[in-house]
Amino acid sequence: MAFNELIKNFSRIRDYMREFYVYGFKSRDEYDKKSARSYDDERRRIESWLGDYMSFRTTPDGKNVFLSIDSRLTRHDPLYAAWKACSFTDGDITLHFILFDILHSSDVSLTLKEITEKIDGYLSGFNEPKTFDESTVRKKLKEYANDGLIVAAKHGKTVFYRRESDTPLPSSDVLDFFSEAAPCGVIGSFLLDKVKPHKECFAFKHHYITNALDSDILCTAFCAMQEKRTVVIKNLGKRDSEPAFFKAVPLRIFISTQNGRQYLVGYRTDQSKFSAFRLDYILDIEIGEVYKNFDALREKLERIQKHMWGVTLRRNENDTEHVEFTVTFGDNEEYIYRRLLREKRCGTVERIDKNTAKFSADVYDCAEMKPWIRTFICRITDIKFSNKDLEREFLSDIHSMYEMYGLEGGDDDAV
Amino acid sequence: MLFSELYSAYYNAVAKILACAVRGDLNESEMQKIVSENAFSESVLTVIPALKNGEWQLVTGDLRTPIEHMPTMPLTLLQKRWLKAVSLDKRIKLFDADFGFLEGVEPLFKPDDIYAFDAYSDGDDYESETYIQNFKLILDAVKNRYPIKMEVKNRHGTAVQMNVVPEYIEYSEKDDKFRLITSGCSYGGTVNIGRVVSAKRYYGSSVNIRGSEPRKPRRLVLEVYNKRNALERVMLHFAHFEKKAEKVDDGKYRVEIFYDVSDETEMVIRVLSFGPMIKALAPMGFVKLIRERLEKQKMCGLW
Numbered sequence: 001m002a003f004n005e006l007i008k009n010f011s012r013i014r015d016y017m018r019e020f021y022v023y024g025f026k027s028r029d030e031y032d033k034k035s036a037r038s039y040d041d042e043r044r045r046i047e048s049w050l051g052d053y054m055s056f057r058t059t060p061d062g063k064n065v066f067l068s069i070d071s072r073l074t075r076h077d078p079l080y081a082a083w084k085a086c087s088f089t090d091g092d093i094t095l096h097f098i099l100f101d102i103l104h105s106s107d108v109s110l111t112l113k114e115i116t117e118k119i120d121g122y123l124s125g126f127n128e129p130k131t132f133d134e135s136t137v138r139k140k141l142k143e144y145a146n147d148g149l150i151v152a153a154k155h156g157k158t159v160f161y162r163r164e165s166d167t168p169l170p171s172s173d174v175l176d177f178f179s180e181a182a183p184c185g186v187i188g189s190f191l192l193d194k195v196k197p198h199k200e201c202f203a204f205k206h207h208y209i210t211n212a213l214d215s216d217i218l219c220t221a222f223c224a225m226q227e228k229r230t231v232v233i234k235n236l237g238k239r240d241s242e243p244a245f246f247k248a249v250p251l252r253i254f255i256s257t258q259n260g261r262q263y264l265v266g267y268r269t270d271q272s273k274f275s276a277f278r279l280d281y282i283l284d285i286e287i288g289e290v291y292k293n294f295d296a297l298r299e300k301l302e303r304i305q306k307h308m309w310g311v312t313l314r315r316n317e318n319d320t321e322h323v324e325f326t327v328t329f330g331d332n333e334e335y336i337y338r339r340l341l342r343e344k345r346c347g348t349v350e351r352i353d354k355n356t357a358k359f360s361a362d363v364y365d366c367a368e369m370k371p372w373i374r375t376f377i378c379r380i381t382d383i384k385f386s387n388k389d390l391e392r393e394f395l396s397d398i399h400s401m402y403e404m405y406g407l408e409g410g411d412d413d414a415v
Numbered sequence: 416m417l418f419s420e421l422y423s424a425y426y427n428a429v430a431k432i433l434a435c436a437v438r439g440d441l442n443e444s445e446m447q448k449i450v451s452e453n454a455f456s457e458s459v460l461t462v463i464p465a466l467k468n469g470e471w472q473l474v475t476g477d478l479r480t481p482i483e484h485m486p487t488m489p490l491t492l493l494q495k496r497w498l499k500a501v502s503l504d505k506r507i508k509l510f511d512a513d514f515g516f517l518e519g520v521e522p523l524f525k526p527d528d529i530y531a532f533d534a535y536s537d538g539d540d541y542e543s544e545t546y547i548q549n550f551k552l553i554l555d556a557v558k559n560r561y562p563i564k565m566e567v568k569n570r571h572g573t574a575v576q577m578n579v580v581p582e583y584i585e586y587s588e589k590d591d592k593f594r595l596i597t598s599g600c601s602y603g604g605t606v607n608i609g610r611v612v613s614a615k616r617y618y619g620s621s622v623n624i625r626g627s628e629p630r631k632p633r634r635l636v637l638e639v640y641n642k643r644n645a646l647e648r649v650m651l652h653f654a655h656f657e658k659k660a661e662k663v664d665d666g667k668y669r670v671e672i673f674y675d676v677s678d679e680t681e682m683v684i685r686v687l688s689f690g691p692m693i694k695a696l697a698p699m700g701f702v703k704l705i706r707e708r709l710e711k712q713k714m715c716g717l718w
Contacts, residue, residue: 005455006425010418022650025660025668048455059661070657070673072585073630081424081455088420090470096426097433097473097486104484122481126472147421148492164489170498170512173554177510178501181586183529187497190422191490193453201557203596205587207655216417219493222524238647252527257534257589259652310532328715342537371688378708381715398717400691405706407713 003041005048006087011283013082014213016042017067018280020054021079021210024066027059049081071207075200077180079212080189095132095140098122100163103150109162112138172198180204183253184222186215208260214279221250221264221279224287228294230269233277234284243283248275249291251301254311263311267297274304276311306346312365321390323369324360325383326352327376336379343372356381366390370397377401421491428453428462430488433473436480443478496523505541509550531588538591539609549611553595556616557581564617568610578622579606605677631676632657636697637686639668645692652685669696683708 007013016039019026031039043065047054050067057064069078102110102118110118116137123129141161144150152159169175172195179188180202211218224231231250236243248266254276255262262279269291291297304313307320314320329336337357340349347361363369366385370393373383377398385391402408420426431449435441446466450459466474474480490498499522501507502514540546556563562580569575579597585605586593593608639649646668650660657673674682683704686695695702 003457005457005461006423022654023660024658025662048457051456055659057659057661061662064661066659068657068659071655072675083418084422084424084427085455086418086420086423088423088425090465092420093426093429094472096420097429097482100486100488101482101484104487123472125475125481126469128469130472147416147419148495149421149489166487167490167495167516169490170501170514171510173558174501174507174510174512177506177586178504181506181588182497182501182504183524184417184497184500186417187494187523188501191494191498193422193427199558201554201583203583203585205585205594206589208651210651210654219417219523222528225524225528226521238644253524253529255529255531257531259648260654261651305530308532338537342535344536345532370690374688374690375684377687378711379715380712380717383717395717397690398712401709402713404691404694405702405709407706407709 003044004087005045006085007045008087010082010216012038013042013045017046017079017082017213018210020046020065021067021069024068025064027062027064029062045085046082049085050078053078069209071209072203072205075176075203076189076192077185077209077212079209080179080186082213083186083189083215084193091130091132091136092140094123094130095119095137099137099140099144103161103163106151106163106165109153109160111158111160112141115141115161169195173201176200177202180207183211183255184215184219186212187219206257208257210260210280211262214262214282217279217282217285218253218262220285220287221253224285225250225252227287228291230288230291231266232286232288233264233282235277235281236283237281246270246275246277247288248277249294249297251294251298253279256310265301265311265313267301273315274301274313276313307363309345309347309361309363309365310368312363312368314364320362320364321366322360322362322386323366323373323384324358325373325376326356326358326381327379328356328381329379330355336376370394374398417493421488424454425458425462428458429466429471429473430486432462432466433480433482433486436474436478437482437485441474441478441480446478492520493523495520500524508541508547509554511551531591534589534591539593545612546609549614550593550608552614552616553581553608553611554584556614557583557595562617562619562622563614564619565606565614566612567606568612574612577606578617578619580622584608632673633676633679633698633701635672635674635682635686635695635701637670637672638663638694638696639670640692640694641666641668642692645689649689649693652689679704 028036028039053067053069055066055068098119102115112134116132116134119132141150145152149164151162151164169191175188175192179185179192221231231248233246233248234243235246246268247270248268250264250266252265253262254265263276264279265274265276268275304317327336340357340359344359346363347359350358352358366387367390383394428450431453432441432446435445446463447459450462454462465471473482495517498514499517499520502517503522503526562578564578566574566576582596582598584593585596595606595608597604597606639646649670653672659671661669663669686693686705687708695705
């Protein structure tokens with residue numbers, strides 16, 4: 001089959017784009033899940049969409065393809081391009097433009113028969129004109145009515161179709177900003193495609209653009225949450241060989257601004273417990289029935305959140321671990337104290353004296369805090385974990401770092 | 416449904432081609448230009464033949480069209496629901512936006528549906544009238560490229576005056592802060608908008624319009640030891656930088672990251688956060704900063 005830039009199914013390209021963008025060190029042979037032909041097609045598609053960002057490197061294992069994007073320099077997420085590559089049939093595109101030309105204003109209201117006859121008129125000037133029967137046109141109109149583009153209104157026994165009224169768009173500044181800063185920003189990018197070229201005033205720092213690839217999953221989760229419905233999640237964790245299915249009530253989307261991961265936090269009805277599902281591990285999500293205790297679960301999550309440093313949850317909401325550490329700072333290092341205050345999340349900060357402050361927290365998983373605590377290396381004077389294994393590991397890690405940088409004598413290459 | 420041909424680059428390109436045909440000024444080179452500007456790099460090989468061969472019966476062989484009106488499409492329900500969600504965002508007050516036309520539309524999500532659990536808590540005050548007023552003026556100045564006179568509180572709380580040319584506004588979700596990137600200011604090119612006390616248009620001549628200072632990228636070389644899922648964590652954490660990665664041997668990877676010199680301290684603590692899972696190899700000045708912190712830590716007597 002000839003190469004086609006467009007795709008019918010997003011899931012396969014989602015994997016490749018993530019691999020190329022986040023990792024980018026695999027050679028063609030290492031993409032073992034799919035055939036070599038499939039790899040070549042997907043690589044060519046991505047190159048076609050994102051050629052400017054595509055790079056290649058030759059290694060002893062073969063040619064590596066990777067996407068290198070400094071998201072601070074791009075004004076818009078280039079990965080959105082993938083969402084604009086949905087395939088369609090010759091009939092779809094022909095019918096689309098003719099339908100909206102016939103229904104060019106919301107004042108034009110026609111029956112199915114009238115629309116079908118007019119379509120024939122549009123096509124009569126072509127050699128071998130296409131024909132669209134009433135059932136095809138009805139199906140398309142119904143599809144567009146579901147999308148909110150067409151209004152179908154019954155007068156007596158006859159259904160009349162008209163286009164939905166045109167609505168104004170907010171300013172390009174609003175679209176430029178929120179298409180990057182709001183969840184499901186790709187929808188803002190679709191809107192930006194409707195506006196004229198303009199000066200783009202916003203740039204974004206610490207901007208994790210891979211979330212774009214999970215937009216459809218996120219969008220479905222939001223739809224379920226608005227209607228307080230359950231979902232069935234098809235999930236493939238990093239270590240899983242086969243996907244697993246979970247029924248859950250989606251309650252809130254947890255977003256990390258420091259690594260870009262997004263999680264659906266929900267209540268698993270089959271196991272009667274709260275769980276967090278990484279969106280990039282979710283292959284598919286289907287909306288189920290209305291869940292009558294949604295509000296009560298949300299309230300419970302609110303309570304639980306007070307002990308969540310990240311996304312780890314416990315079946316027993318009182319099953320917390322304690323951590324406390326003390327940092328010291330100089331007379332001109334007051335910003336360290338301010339750092340503690342602004343980064344403490346659910347913890348508490350106590351000012352011991354002019355040059356010392358103590359942080360403490362009771363959380364479900366102290367291991368989640370270790371990376372943050374390490375950012376205070378050079379001023380930690382005391383640290384205690386209620387989980388003693390964790391305390392040993394933390395101290396051992398610091399010792400390993402001393403060795404790694406040659407501060408313990410001996411091998412400065414050791415891990 | 417989010418993945419739909421309604422939002423496709425091909426539909427957008429064809430809409431523009433048809434608009435041109437309706438105006439009666441469509442020609443081959445215009446078609447090529449439209450497709451290359453609105454679709455993908457190989458799209459000309461598909462879109463133009465499909466239109467010319469009558470697979471998509473919208474343009475005749477002599478580049479005329481039976482379409483009579485400028486192609487337009489109303490907003491989809493999904494687009495309206497997203498806009499409604501945007502209208503509920505705390506930052507929308509910074510823009511003069513009227514969403515009255517969305518009355519009766521259910522938002523796709525509400526602020527309470529999202530929780531950025533590791534964002535810093537001292538973000539900008541979007542409720543402050545002064546902040547909103549300053550932001551709007553700065554945005555207008557960026558857009559229309561005129562100099563402004565600002566009074567800004569520095570980190571010691573002292574107010575300083577500056578005349579600057581606003582270049583663009585940078586937002587950090589982690590900090591939940593907007594920063595103005597300027598040129599023509601001797602105090603440095605970046606100003607936290609939250610520190611701006613007042614801002615007004617400047618009509619004088621004592622400002623130097625020279626464009627913002629180019630970033631000074633520096634190459635950080637890291638060795639990543641893939642224990643405790645470190646590789647994935649590192650690659651995700653640093654995903655927003657321009658970077659290169661390669662496998663050195665089993666369980667060991669070399670990652671190059673290009674960061675801005677002005678962010679060096681932030682990079683040092685980000686590298687430290689990974690503990691012994693990563694080791695900074697270059698530049699030597701960066702390695703020295705890590706060593707100094709570890710040396711200081713050693714003196715704290717923890718171990």
